[in-house]
Amino acid sequence: MTEHIEWSETEAPAPSAPSAVTPADAADAARLVAFGLQPKLQPARDQEYAELLRRYREDGAFARLADAVAAGLGLVVLEVSPRAGMAVTAAEDSVFAVRMGDYARRTSADGGDRFLHGLAHLAVAAMAFPRPEDLADDGYIGRVSVNGVDAFVRQACRRLEERAEEQGENTDPATEAPGLEAAWRIWARRSAAGATKDARRLAGSTTGIVGKAVAFLTDSGFLQRTGDDNGGTYRTTARYQLQVRDMAGSAAMAELLELGVVPVTDGTPTLLPPQDTDDLELAADAGLPFHASSHS
Amino acid sequence: MTSPASTDSVPPQFTAGARPAPGPAADEGLARRLRALACTAPLHDLDARKANLAGEYSVYGMAEVALSAIDLVTLNMDFDTGADHDQIVARLIPRIAAQAPQRPVAEHERVARWVLENLINVGSVDRGFRAVYGTFTTDGSYVRRDYDFKLIEEVPGPGGTVYLRTTDEAVNVLVGALDTDVTSAQIAAEVKLEVLINRGRLADAQLAAEQARYRTVQYSETLRRALEATRRNVRAVDWLNSVPDMIAEALDHVADRYRHENAILTNIRKARDESEDPEHKRRAAELVDIVKDCIRRHTQLQSRLLEAGPLFRAEQDRQAFATPMTSSGIDLYGHLVAPILPLPLERAVRVTDAFFARGTGFRTPVSVRVSDLVDLLLTPPVEREHLGAEMPEPDLIATPDDSRFSEEQLAAAKELLDLPADAPRRLSGLLAEARRTGDLDLPYLVALLAVHAASPAVGTAYRQGEEKLLFAVDDGTELDDPEFGGADLIVGTALLDAAGMAADRTEAA
Numbered sequence: 001m002t003e004h005i006e007w008s009e010t011e012a013p014a015p016s017a018p019s020a021v022t023p024a025d026a027a028d029a030a031r032l033v034a035f036g037l038q039p040k041l042q043p044a045r046d047q048e049y050a051e052l053l054r055r056y057r058e059d060g061a062f063a064r065l066a067d068a069v070a071a072g073l074g075l076v077v078l079e080v081s082p083r084a085g086m087a088v089t090a091a092e093d094s095v096f097a098v099r100m101g102d103y104a105r106r107t108s109a110d111g112g113d114r115f116l117h118g119l120a121h122l123a124v125a126a127m128a129f130p131r132p133e134d135l136a137d138d139g140y141i142g143r144v145s146v147n148g149v150d151a152f153v154r155q156a157c158r159r160l161e162e163r164a165e166e167q168g169e170n171t172d173p174a175t176e177a178p179g180l181e182a183a184w185r186i187w188a189r190r191s192a193a194g195a196t197k198d199a200r201r202l203a204g205s206t207t208g209i210v211g212k213a214v215a216f217l218t219d220s221g222f223l224q225r226t227g228d229d230n231g232g233t234y235r236t237t238a239r240y241q242l243q244v245r246d247m248a249g250s251a252a253m254a255e256l257l258e259l260g261v262v263p264v265t266d267g268t269p270t271l272l273p274p275q276d277t278d279d280l281e282l283a284a285d286a287g288l289p290f291h292a293s294s295h296s
Numbered sequence: 297m298t299s300p301a302s303t304d305s306v307p308p309q310f311t312a313g314a315r316p317a318p319g320p321a322a323d324e325g326l327a328r329r330l331r332a333l334a335c336t337a338p339l340h341d342l343d344a345r346k347a348n349l350a351g352e353y354s355v356y357g358m359a360e361v362a363l364s365a366i367d368l369v370t371l372n373m374d375f376d377t378g379a380d381h382d383q384i385v386a387r388l389i390p391r392i393a394a395q396a397p398q399r400p401v402a403e404h405e406r407v408a409r410w411v412l413e414n415l416i417n418v419g420s421v422d423r424g425f426r427a428v429y430g431t432f433t434t435d436g437s438y439v440r441r442d443y444d445f446k447l448i449e450e451v452p453g454p455g456g457t458v459y460l461r462t463t464d465e466a467v468n469v470l471v472g473a474l475d476t477d478v479t480s481a482q483i484a485a486e487v488k489l490e491v492l493i494n495r496g497r498l499a500d501a502q503l504a505a506e507q508a509r510y511r512t513v514q515y516s517e518t519l520r521r522a523l524e525a526t527r528r529n530v531r532a533v534d535w536l537n538s539v540p541d542m543i544a545e546a547l548d549h550v551a552d553r554y555r556h557e558n559a560i561l562t563n564i565r566k567a568r569d570e571s572e573d574p575e576h577k578r579r580a581a582e583l584v585d586i587v588k589d590c591i592r593r594h595t596q597l598q599s600r601l602l603e604a605g606p607l608f609r610a611e612q613d614r615q616a617f618a619t620p621m622t623s624s625g626i627d628l629y630g631h632l633v634a635p636i637l638p639l640p641l642e643r644a645v646r647v648t649d650a651f652f653a654r655g656t657g658f659r660t661p662v663s664v665r666v667s668d669l670v671d672l673l674l675t676p677p678v679e680r681e682h683l684g685a686e687m688p689e690p691d692l693i694a695t696p697d698d699s700r701f702s703e704e705q706l707a708a709a710k711e712l713l714d715l716p717a718d719a720p721r722r723l724s725g726l727l728a729e730a731r732r733t734g735d736l737d738l739p740y741l742v743a744l745l746a747v748h749a750a751s752p753a754v755g756t757a758y759r760q761g762e763e764k765l766l767f768a769v770d771d772g773t774e775l776d777d778p779e780f781g782g783a784d785l786i787v788g789t790a791l792l793d794a795a796g797m798a799a800d801r802t803e804a805a
Contacts, residue, residue: 001601037660075658096658103656111645116647119636121655126628135626147452153633159638170327172441175428181442182487184637189444191423194416194453195381204421207452220657231452239657248655249626255581255650259643261635 021065024290029066032056033073036086037096039221039239043085056080078246083138084238089247104212111179112186116206119187120213122252125244126221130235135245139240144223146231147209150192157184207231331443331617334427335465339363339449342414353407355396361411364391369448370462370591378459380450386408415448416460447701543601550598554591561587636749701741708733709741712767713749713787720788722770743780746787756791765790 029252032052035041043049056063057080065088070077071124074094078087090096104117127149128142129135161184185205194202201208214234217223222240227233311494342358370389372379374439388408393401417423424446433439447466453459556685561584568580626632638643701709712730723746730738749768757765768785 037655037658051404054453067440090772092653094658097659098656098659099654102659103652111641115641115645115648118645118652119633122628122632122636122648122651125651125655129628130625135628150452156633156637170441171429172443175440175442178442179642180640182637183442183639183641186641187637188422189446190421191416191446191449193450193458194418194423195450202450205423205450218658220659222657243657244628244655245626248651249628249632252632252647252651253626255647256632256635259646261368261639272613291730 021061026064026069027098028052028055029062029069032066032086033069033075033088034056035077036070036077036088036166041085041221043082049085050082051087053080055081056086076247078239078242081238084242087239087242090245103216113204115186116209117213118189119153119183119247120149120206120209121217123149124210124213124217125240125248127152128240129244135241135249138241139234140185140241142236142241143226144205144214144236145229145233146211146214148215148230150206150231154192157188160184161188173191184234201231313797326625327429327441330429331427331445333441334425334429335445335447336414337427338417338425342411345414349410351403355399356392356407357395358407358411360395361388361392362415363406364388364445365408365412365415366462366466370467373461378453379459381458381460383413384460386411388412397684406793412448412460416450417446424447451618543604546601550594550601554594554598557587557594558589561591615793701737705735705738705741708735708738709745712738712742713745715766715787715789717764717789720786722773723783724775724777724785726787727780739779746785749787750785765792 032049032055035043035052036050041049042104045055056066057260060210063080066080067077070088074091074096075088076091078084078089080086090098100114100117104113127144129140131141133214134140134142160182161171164182171185172181173185190204192205193207194205196202201211203209203212211231213216213293214223214232218225218234221236222237222243224237225232226235274296339359340361342362342619346353346356346358353771365384368384369379372383385408388411389401389404392404393399393408396404417425424444427443427445429439430438430440445465446463448460449463450458451461564580564583564587566578566585631643632647637740688719691749709730712726723743725745726742727739730742745766746768749766750770752765752767754765756762766787767790768787770783770785773784775782
């Protein structure tokens with residue numbers, strides 16, 4: 001506690017009277033939340049941030065105060081630690097929340113584009129944390145690349161396409177009901193890349209959509225760019241792991257369960273769709289000699 | 297299905313596949329044919345729409361150009377990347393030029409780009425095509441369905457570049473009967489090739505060789521995708537049986553084809569060298585190139601196959617032998633990605649929306665004060681200094697001309713060395729002629745230029761599009777001269793194919 005008094009310029013509440021909250025404490029708590037709102041700021045790089053984090057962890061009253069400030073602003077505290085900093089995220093309907101309409105154009109008019117952007121974010125997370133353990137291991141750093149994410153989703157789509165072909169299903173959607181088109185087809189039929197006049201990525205292509213997602217996540221302090229290979233390579237930060245594990249994953253799971261889809265796994269880490277565990281045939285197109293044509 | 301992977305482990309779908317086909321069986325076949333027909337529509341469409349282009353383009357056979365473009369892309373698809381856009385345009389131009397030789401090259405290029413862009417269908421969001429067709433469902437009602445397909449697709453290459461690949465649909469349009477077992481089809485094609493060559497029917501042989509190459513390309517394309525998939529996810533493949541089987545089989549295939557094609561190569565080379573007929577010779581030479589290309593592709597395939605094993609083991613070590621951890625309970629792929637992909641769009645989008653809403657983090661909202669806004673709007677834009685700071689006028693000092701030879705001497709030497717292409721000369725003769733001019737330095741310059749020409753700058757001449765090039769060859773004759781020693785070089789002029797080189801350069805660009 002002596003350190004804490006030393007740090008604080010005004011006289012902080014003495015240990016004997018923890019209930020008395022001074023305006024200075026409130027200011028510090030708000031400052032800590034403000035640090036948390038700069039997701040790219042590393043606690044190790046900022047002395048004051050690091051001190052406030054330490055105070056949060058050592059001083060219970062201060063921690064409650066900071067939590068209250070965050071809650072009042074419409075933020076959810078995910079974790080407060082030296083590695084992740086003051087990891088906060090926007091609660092639903094908070095002013096800080098990201099809305100799909102602000103994120104990308106065309107998303108309100110076209111359900112397909114809205115889905116592609118959402119799936120891109122989900123796929124980046126799935127690629128960054130391929131196994132359940134990766135999501136649980138605090139020390140795990142995932143690596144993703146833009147082209148890798150696209151190829152990974154395409155592979156999954158191709159498996160579904162092949163399965164549909166094997167079963168003789170006609171997956172072409174009815175013209176008047178585009179909403180009934182199988183989701184994988186939306187991704188599969190969007191082109192992977194496209195030439196543009198100024199050599200940038202075509203925004204509407206799937207690599208363009210994934211590229212937008214990773215750039216956005218980088219701005220959120222969730223990814224760090226490590227190189228230009230494969231359309232850009234990135235590594236995950238502690239915040240991203242927390243966000244996916246504690247917020248996004250469970251929210252999406254809840255929504256899926258509400259749709260009546262209950263994914264069942266036996267708990268073993270599997271990247272395969274659960275219904276495929278007994279069917280260890282080759283992955284997409286591995287069947288020699290040909291990619292199955294539609295005329296066999 | 298003739299896939300060997302499906303013979304050893306029959307997926308449950310097959311055993312449970314007694315489910316009746318949706319709709320009458322005939323309708324199924326009709327749908328398939330309608331889809332096949334739809335794939336040709338973009339080609340017909342090109343000829344129909346060429347009238348709408350500004351200019352008189354009806355002389356060009358657009359469908360022909362389009363098919364040839366699909367050919368070129370298919371043949372130029374590499375193991376790792378696809379075909380280069382500009383290269384395809386450059387290779388298309390000769391055919392387009394042949395259709396309308398009197399038209400300017402710029403127009404030919406414009407046609408090539410127009411056709412290629414239309415095959416990609418640049419204007420649409422999906423960069424693909426859609427055809428609508430109708431089928432009867434199981435309950436007898438009539439449903440219109442959308443069939444989406446692509447002919448040429450753009451794929452990301454290394455360094456952010458975009459390459460072209462032909463799709464399966466395009467290859468089916470191109471070579472109708474491709475949906476057969478590749479191995480047997482290829483063996484058949486090669487047996488046919490050998491027979492044809494033995495009988496000296498090279499025109500047919502070339503056709504067969506080209507078909508064999510299409511299959512080769514498609515074969516490596518299949519393997520490329522398979523290896524790519526295994527690199528991403530070691531559990532997505534059966535490393536115990538299927539993959540080793542597949543690799544062994546593919547290696548056998550490569551070895552077999554390699555032996556076979558080398559035999560063919562020897563045969564055609566013989567045919568090429570022994571043939572009297574120049575047309576035969578040319579065809580045989582082309583055939584040699586095709587078969588060489590096949591061999592190159594096989595070699596490439598083989599090296600990828602050999603890399604596959606170590607790659608699997610490394611991935612296995614990384615993924616499977618990591619220390620077991622407490623699980624978070626969420627398997628993002630198994631619990632989320634895989635289940636939502638088969639869902640209908642309108643339901644799947646709810647899950648992705650939920651993930652998006654909570655998985656993207658937060659954005660601090662931007663708030664604007666009116667006073668700031670006014671200031672911002674009233675501030676004149678900062679003049680961007682495009683040109684940078686002013687450069688000081690440089691002080692130029694005339695350097696003394698200390699050249700060994702004068703411009704006149706160089707001109708005289710050049711004139712001496714301006715030899716006709718069909719009449720090379722000895723250095724000794726050139727030196728004697730140089731001495732006759734009375735200029736004592738000229739022989740030195742001639743000797744210098746001749747020695748320089750012993751290693752002609754072919755690359756520079758190629759880049760600059762020179763039409764001829766001075767060269768010198770040592771045939772072992774000693775130079776007998778009072779001033780110079782060494783070899784009595786043969787100096788001559790080589791004519792270069794400037795037009796051909798220019799075409800090559802545009803391709804390489």
